[in-house]
Amino acid sequence: MRVEILIAGVGGLGIVFAGSVLARAAAIYEGFEVTFSPSYGAEARGTACKSEVIISDERILYPRVRNCDFMISMSDDAVLRYIRFLKKDGYLVLDEDLVKLDVKRKGIKVVRVPAHRKAQEVLGTPQVTNMVMLGVLAKLLPLVSFESIKRSIKDLSPKRLVDLNVKALELGNRIPLGD
């Protein structure tokens, strides 16, 4: 079993944090072998940024995403760059406001969610868009339980942000996926 998850966008959106929360949940609380590789540009904000998470029940050899099962995309650029790594029948989860592109590729499942907008409307800040997206992913990825992700958020968030991050995760989990 090897499940590949790619979270991609631009620096400043919490791409690396979202990856680290998911990876820790899978490794420490679900007991899987996990490789998490964050990648970012020399600038802290604004340039291409991604988190690659691989979850397996055996030793992980090659640590990079090639046949992606789940791809969360938070920028047009990220979709253009990485859609070719998404496997057939793989999930492409898009923020409907941050990604304006019309995705033409056939044979994949495209899920559009208003994560950015909901974060602003319900929680008053777009900064937790990453956690809302993770809440959406948690619905699609039964391998890592919602509870494990929550515990991981508690481990990794600064104290003052734990509640907000957990609320954002729950918010994402409540967003209907449509068909």
Next chain:
Amino acid sequence: MKKGRVEFWNGNIACAEGAIAAGCRFFAGYPITPSSEILEHMAKRMPEVGGVFIQMEDELAAIAAVIGASWGGVKAMTATSGPGFSLMQEGIGYACMTETPCVIVDVQRAGPSTGQATKAAQGDVMQARWGTHGDHEIIALAPNSPQEMFDLTVRAFNLSEMYRVPVIVLADEIVAHMWEKVRIPDDIEIVNRRKPSRPDEQIFGHELDTGVPPMPAFGEGYNLLVTGSTHDGYGFRKTADPLVHRKLVTRLVNKIRKNAEKIVDFEIYGCDPEDAEVMVVSYGCTSRSADEAVRQALEEGIKAINFRLRTIWPFPEKALRELAERVKLIVVPEMNLGQLYFEVERVACGRCPVILVSRIGGGEMVRPQDILRELRRA
């Protein structure tokens, strides 16, 4: 290994924790991507374990502080990346000549010069070997996971204490920033430098000494002279005597060369090496691509192995020569335009063809399929 505990760490944190487990109690450094988390972690941890952390003004000062701390009797480390590693070369030579145990972590990024600061490369292989001037032997280890960032940093300290040499942990951005589980055993084997037993002992090697002399610290009652100039067994400068120089530098080189078989460490993945027809020689992050390529090759019925170097220097000549006798082809993947490749070619010495698979730029790993394509040729 006993049960121990499991952590989820990136390679840099694992490296810092490995150093602490090995007994490191002094860290001096100057921050540089992609090694900065080592410094950051040490800034937090050194005070907690009763050690000393200093952020120096630059890398020249960092290596100098580490050498001084080691002569103060403490296990000491610094961490840097390509540009800083270049600046440390003079200090590394001084550590070789003065037989100062210390550990230098080089988390490789794309060079030359500032290059691509956040992107991985393996361009410092030869700099680790020959970056400092003059005859010398060095030890360099190449981890391929956060687990090995921990394990090999422990080993780096042990080797540096045993042989009184600077030891380089030659990591790369990929293993340094990658997060994986790290299993920490309850008991870790620790080696400490041998202390002199008499006050008149020659701590830079007596007349007949061919090995590793004992090393006292400042403040332990010895009249210590430490110099980078050629010196006799007591540390007195002998800057024109041919015999003293010949004897000293030959011993410095031989204490590594003659123990190379004990220092060399590698892992073979794939079919039974006796049956192998094709072989990959790899190290660091690239060995993960090589393992995957070999796994796929085995599925296709190709008898392949990945000979993975955990010590790059000294180079595992004997083992590689024996395997080169047997296989039809050797593939060397590297994130450079050919460095260890030439070393493999030297040792294979025409016994079989050696092919280089390069990939540089943007921190992109060598792809398994690019290695596999070459393995299929044989």
